[in-house]
Amino acid sequence: MTTxxxxxxIQGVMGAFDTLYHHEFTERLPWKPQAGRELFIHGLRNLFYGLIFxxxxxxxxGGVWAGVFAALLIAEIGLTLWDFVVEDQSRHLPPSERITHTLLAINYGLVLAFLAPELMRWETLPSGFHPHDYxxxxxxxxxxxxxxxGWAGFDLLRSRRFRKLTAVPSLHLDTxxxxxxITGGTGLIGSRLTQGLIDDGHQVTILTRDKAQAAKFRGPLTVIDHIDDLRAPVDLIIxxxxxxxxxxxxxxxxIARFYDSRLGITGALIDWIARxxxxxxxLINASAIGIYGRSETEIFDEASAPAAPDLATDLCTKWETLALTAQNHGVPVSLxxxxxxxxxxxGALAQMLFPFEFGIGGRLGSGRQWISWIHIDDAVGMVVHAANAGLDGTVxxxxxxxxxxxxxxxxxxxxxHRPVVLPLPGFxxxxxxxxxxxxxxLNGQQVLPARATHSGYRFRYPQIDAALNALFRGRM
Known part of the structure; x- marks a missing residue:
C-alpha cells in the first residue's frame, strides 16, 4: 500500500477506537440527551469520511472534480472544529479521548500533506471519475x-432519540x-432530586466537588464545595x-474511595450538625441492599439482619452506623x-446498554441470581416519601x-427490541x-419494600417490563 x-x-483504526471505546462504551453518548447535536455532527462527518475512504x-x-474533493476535505475540517466546540459545551472529555482526538488531528494533517500531490495529479485528468486499484x-x-x-446512519438516527421525551414526574414535599x-446532587439520583425540589419551590443547596455540573440545573440553586461554606440553617439533609x-x-x-467518599462526607455532615x-x-442517608448479603432462596425486608461481612455489607454497615449518630444531636435519620x-x-443499567444495543446481550452467569431493582422515578419518589411520611430507620x-x-x-x-442470545459465563x-x-x-437477593408499601407509597413502576419500557420509549 502507499503511504x-x-x-x-491508521486514521480508520483510531476513529473506530474513539467511537467504540469513548462514544459508545465509556461516555455512552447515544443515551445522553445533551449529546444529540454531537451525534448528529458525528453522523454527518462520517458520511464525508466514508466518501473519502x-x-x-x-x-x-478528475479535472474540476478534484476541486470538489478538496472542498470535501475542508468541510470535514469544519465539521471537526464544530464538534470540538459542541463537545466542550455539553460534556467533560476524559483525558484518553482528548489524546485520541489530538492524534487523529495530527494524522489527518499528514493525510492532507500526502494527499496534496495526488489531488494535483487528479486535476490533470479529464473531468469525471476514474477507477483505480491498489x-x-x-x-x-x-x-x-x-x-x-453504516455508523453515520446509526448516529443520525440516534441523534433524534431524545426529541420527544416524556416530562420528568414532579416531586412534592408536604412542607x-x-x-x-443535597450531597451528591449532580449524581444519578441527586440530579433528579435536585431539579425536582427546585421545581417544587424549595431552597436547594448542593454540596459537590464538580461545580461545573451544577450549570445543568434550571432555577435558583446554591452550590458549595465544602460543608463549612453553609451558613444558613437547613430543614432537610439528603x-x-x-x-x-x-x-x-x-x-x-x-475500594478506598468507596469508603472515603461515603464516610468522609457523612462524618463532616455529623460534625456540622453538632455545631x-x-x-x-x-437526615436522609443513602445506603444499599448489599447489606443483606446474597441468597437465591431467602427473602429480605427491613427487619432482616445484615449478612456476614463482605465488602458491600461492611461498607453499608459502617456508613449507616455513622449516619445514625445524627440521632445523638436530636436529628431523626432515614436510611x-x-x-x-x-x-x-x-448506574449499572447504563453499563449494560452497549452489548444489548448491538444485539449481543444476554444473561450473566447462571441467570438465576435475583435482581432487586427500582426505576429512577421511584428511587427519587422513595426519598421524598421518607421525608413526608417521617420514616425513621431503614427503608x-x-x-x-x-x-x-x-x-x-x-x-x-x-x-x-433486541435479541438476547449471548450469555456471559460467570468465570x-x-x-x-x-x-x-x-x-x-453473579449473586443477588430478593429484597422487598415492606415499609414503603405499608406506609402508603404507590409505585409508578412495580413491574420490570413497564419500568424498562418507560425508560426506552421513543429511544429505540
Whole structure:
C-alpha cells in the first residue's frame, strides 16, 4: 500500500477506537440527551469520511472534480472544529479521548500533506471519475468506508432519540419552601432530586466537588464545595455522596474511595450538625441492599439482619452506623437502602446498554441470581416519601417484584427490541471484573419494600417490563 493509504488505515483504526471505546462504551453518548447535536455532527462527518475512504480506495476525481474533493476535505475540517466546540459545551472529555482526538488531528494533517500531490495529479485528468486499484489497500479502504457509512446512519438516527421525551414526574414535599441540602446532587439520583425540589419551590443547596455540573440545573440553586461554606440553617439533609460501585474495576484505590467518599462526607455532615444551634428536621442517608448479603432462596425486608461481612455489607454497615449518630444531636435519620436503580443516564443499567444495543446481550452467569431493582422515578419518589411520611430507620428502595437475572435480561431485550442470545459465563466475568462480578453481578437477593408499601407509597413502576419500557420509549 502507499503511504497515504497506510495513514488512512491508521486514521480508520483510531476513529473506530474513539467511537467504540469513548462514544459508545465509556461516555455512552447515544443515551445522553445533551449529546444529540454531537451525534448528529458525528453522523454527518462520517458520511464525508466514508466518501473519502471509498474514493482513495478506488476512484480518482478528475479535472474540476478534484476541486470538489478538496472542498470535501475542508468541510470535514469544519465539521471537526464544530464538534470540538459542541463537545466542550455539553460534556467533560476524559483525558484518553482528548489524546485520541489530538492524534487523529495530527494524522489527518499528514493525510492532507500526502494527499496534496495526488489531488494535483487528479486535476490533470479529464473531468469525471476514474477507477483505480491498489489491491489489498483498496479493499481496506472499502471496508472502512462501509463501516463509517453504516455508523453515520446509526448516529443520525440516534441523534433524534431524545426529541420527544416524556416530562420528568414532579416531586412534592408536604412542607413548602424547605431549605434542603443535597450531597451528591449532580449524581444519578441527586440530579433528579435536585431539579425536582427546585421545581417544587424549595431552597436547594448542593454540596459537590464538580461545580461545573451544577450549570445543568434550571432555577435558583446554591452550590458549595465544602460543608463549612453553609451558613444558613437547613430543614432537610439528603446525603447521597459516594463513589459509584459500578463505575469501573474494584482496585484497592477505588475500594478506598468507596469508603472515603461515603464516610468522609457523612462524618463532616455529623460534625456540622453538632455545631448548629438550629438542627435539621431530618437526615436522609443513602445506603444499599448489599447489606443483606446474597441468597437465591431467602427473602429480605427491613427487619432482616445484615449478612456476614463482605465488602458491600461492611461498607453499608459502617456508613449507616455513622449516619445514625445524627440521632445523638436530636436529628431523626432515614436510611434508604437502594436496589439496582434503573436509568439510562448512569448506574449499572447504563453499563449494560452497549452489548444489548448491538444485539449481543444476554444473561450473566447462571441467570438465576435475583435482581432487586427500582426505576429512577421511584428511587427519587422513595426519598421524598421518607421525608413526608417521617420514616425513621431503614427503608428499602426496591420495586415490589424482584426478578431473576435471566428474566431481567429478557425484559431488557424486549424493551430495546433486541435479541438476547449471548450469555456471559460467570468465570469470564470473575476473570474480567474480580470481586465486583461476584458481589454485584453473579449473586443477588430478593429484597422487598415492606415499609414503603405499608406506609402508603404507590409505585409508578412495580413491574420490570413497564419500568424498562418507560425508560426506552421513543429511544429505540
Amino acid at each position: 497515504l493509504l497506510w495513514l488512512m488505515t 471509498a474514493s482513495l480506495g478506488g476512484l480518482s476525481w 489491491g489489498l489497500g483498496s479493499w481496506i479502504m472499502y471496508l472502512f468506508a462501509a463501516g463509517v457509512w 413548602p419552601n424547605q431549605r434542603v441540602l 446525603n447521597l455522596a459516594g463513589e459509584s460501585l459500578s463505575g469501573g474495576l474494584w482496585t484497592r484505590r477505588r 448548629q444551634p438550629v438542627k435539621p428536621k431530618r 434508604i437502602r437502594f436496589g439496582l436503580v434503573l436509568s439510562v443516564d448512569g 428499602n428502595a426496591t420495586a415490589p417484584v424482584p426478578v431473576r437475572n435471566a428474566g431481567f435480561t429478557r425484559a431488557l431485550g424486549r424493551a430495546m 469470564v466475568l470473575k476473570r474480567l471484573l474480580g470481586q465486583m462480578a461476584d458481589i454485584l453481578l
